[in-house]
Amino acid sequence: MSNAPQQGGLWALQTVDPKNALKYELGPVTIWVCFAEHDWYVAHEWLESEPAVYRVSQLPLRDTPDDVEWRRWTAAKESMTVAVTPHLPDRPLVVKPSAEIKIPAGNRALFFVSIPLWFRVSVGHPRPIQLTEIPSVVLSNSWFGDVTSGELCYSLRTTATREVDSSEVIMHRATCPMHIHNNSPTELDFQRLCVHAEYLRLYEGANRLYTNHVKVAFRGEEHLSQIELSKTAPDIEPDCRLIQSARMQADQSLMKKTFQVLRSLTGV
Incomplete structure (x- = not known):
């Protein structure tokens, strides 16, 4: 089979x-x-x-x-x-790359983050009743940011790949294309990346699922990052179709803390 x-x-x-x-x-x-x-x-x-x-x-x-x-x-x-x-997770994910990532000042890079999905069980028609949601993978909780202004997230360890094999069948995860722009005057050396999955849409391709494109502009450790969310299907493969809207609606641009760099983790 x-x-x-x-x-x-x-x-x-x-x-x-x-x-x-x-x-x-x-x-x-x-x-x-x-x-x-x-x-x-x-x-x-x-x-x-x-x-x-x-x-x-x-x-x-x-x-x-x-x-x-x-x-x-x-x-x-x-x-x-x-x-x-x-469905995408109901709160942000703190992504911990398996190897640290450095982006020189003024440079940009495209990464693909693999996000585990939640499966919603509904019964009845034409007025379905939602019974429960079951995550495909059990994730631990994590806190991102400082004590007063941070937020509760899920913790996710990933390789943050640079390419996608669209022929591989993966239907319990969504591939999120993230464009990271280092608009600060210093090198971006981050250990943790916060992905706000609750604002993302879900698209279906031939063999896997995707989110819309996310552009994150890093402006410095002391500043919030500017996040822009594409309103169209990702161009990774043709004929991707929208199957779920975002859990939370947002304007095209958000201001959120997105990175934790090595210095903020070690205090040096």
Whole structure:
């Protein structure tokens, strides 16, 4: 069986038989959804690795695993339909590159950050009821900024690659193209980068998901960065289509603290 997503079906509305459960295999997380005894039930399981298997199937209720924890919702059964849809995280991510990144004064660079997605489970049609959201990868919490003006984020370690293999099937992460401009008079040597995923849109390509382009202008350690968000689909591959709007709406330009440089972390 192919590991590629089913043609037009991975995020499509599914109708579940009352005697069956829907099984969503979404890379490192598997989600089961069923309706039994007047209520909806959802269970999930995280795998130790991130296999590139993406498919949805139905199986008899008796064949569902016994060692997962089922959660129960007393939502009305308007129909036996289920939708599991991808969404970007609900708060910013503190990205820790595996190797430090230096950008000379006046220079710019393009990096691609891989962001784990959340999967929203909704039931019913035509007025769907949201039951829960399940992250594809469990991320730890992190604080970005100072004590008074900082914000709670998720922590993410990534390689911050310079290129994208658009032929590789990855549907539980979104590739975020980040254009970093060092408009300060000194070298930008950063250890942590804050990506405000809650303001980003989600697009679907042939084999993977993307966000809109993000341009970050660094103006110096003591200044907020200017962040510009593209309103169009990324040009990494043709025919990307918008599948989710941003969780939070923003103007085209934001002023946010985005970088923590080596000096601010060490105090030297």
